[in-house]
Amino acid sequence: MDGLAITPRRAVWTLGITQLIGYGCSSYLPASLAAAQAKSLGVSTAFVFGAFSGALLLMGLLGPATGRAVDRHGARRPLAAGSIVLALALIGMALAQSPAQLVAAWLVLGIGMALALYDIAFAGLVGWFGLEARRSITGVTLIAGFASTIAWPLTAWLEATHGWRVAALVWAGANLLIALPLHLTLPRPAKTSHAEPADTTAEDEAEPPKHIALQMTLLAVALAVMSGIGSIMGAHLPPLLTGLGASAAAAVAAGMLVGPAQVAARLAEFVLVRRIHPLVSARVAVSLFPIGAALLLALGPLAAAPFAVLYGAGNGLFTIVRGTLPLVLFGKRNYGERLGALSVASRLVGAVAPLLFALGLARSVEWSLGLLIAACVLALGCLFALRKPAG
The missing domain is CATH 1.20.1250.20 (MFS general substrate transporter like domains)
Structure with missing residues (x-):
């Protein structure tokens, strides 16, 4: 091919x-x-x-x-x-x-x-x-x-x-x-070079380098926060829920809701893909976790299932956003390199976050969850500071 x-x-x-x-x-x-x-x-x-x-x-x-x-x-x-x-x-x-x-x-x-x-x-x-x-x-x-x-x-x-x-x-x-x-079976690289489409090239060249660096930094912070939360929940969701008073069975049952919630959010994004800007999807995705966490702090074990559903939906949606948002913000040119650069901080945070959270859980479940809420607020602020490209 x-x-x-x-x-x-x-x-x-x-x-x-x-x-x-x-x-x-x-x-x-x-x-x-x-x-x-x-x-x-x-x-x-x-x-x-x-x-x-x-x-x-x-x-x-x-x-x-x-x-x-x-x-x-x-x-x-x-x-x-x-x-x-x-x-x-x-x-x-x-x-x-x-x-x-x-x-x-x-x-x-x-x-x-x-x-x-x-x-x-x-x-x-x-x-x-x-x-x-x-x-x-x-x-x-x-x-x-x-x-x-x-x-x-x-x-x-x-x-x-x-x-x-x-x-x-x-x-x-x-x-x-x-x-x-x-x-x-995937396509081999084209043997003849061809120019980038005029619209993406013009879009890239129209952005001042300093502005692109600022946009990249804001997006990298948001990606790193969500990567850390994903790693933490993947490793500590049941202990977090039991630490707040849920039974082991209830914690496992709540954890089983994460997967379906992720798929449901991705299906919704698939259906509405042409109607919602990825930046809006990103803001929605990040906001779901602190809402669920606040419910968990306020209601305790009663909110275990809603928390799992909100976290799963946000995490599933943000997985798509990390691929689509750099595309619409910065264009096609050098997309792979940009995505790789954005992933560095995400991988570093994702690697160390579960260990740090485990240490926090040993001291205070509520304070540990509160720190995650604060981190999401920071990520949400970064996403609101990003601007949609013209058109």
């Missing part, structure tokens, strides 16, 4: 499936395998989560470089390479016989994540479809949103019945036998 010979529908289904596999074998892996890996190799579960944090940090640091690669050469090669690297990391993980080998495998997994996950997929969609990529980005997140629904029970079942090493090998096989062939 050459040039841009791909339809939006085909791109959405291809990348939706491969992103589902990519997130299933990376971001959602520690929750199911960390305890078993720790027990097998004689380390603490915190040690394994620390190795995963290292993978996230490496992923963030590689973001700008991988984004530039997509801008110059297209997304096909990085995505295909990412599937291979993820598979090698998972094979190395399955073969690890010491803590050092396990850490090395997790770090290699971080390299694969930098090549194969959302940022590269989004940049590929923008390269193929330009400013029309927003609906495709939403479609990909809609399919990949089922990653936790599939990956958590599947990985847990594999670990319980066959062991964590087999579970890692199964995910390696999924990358080599499903994700890699699908990535290889």
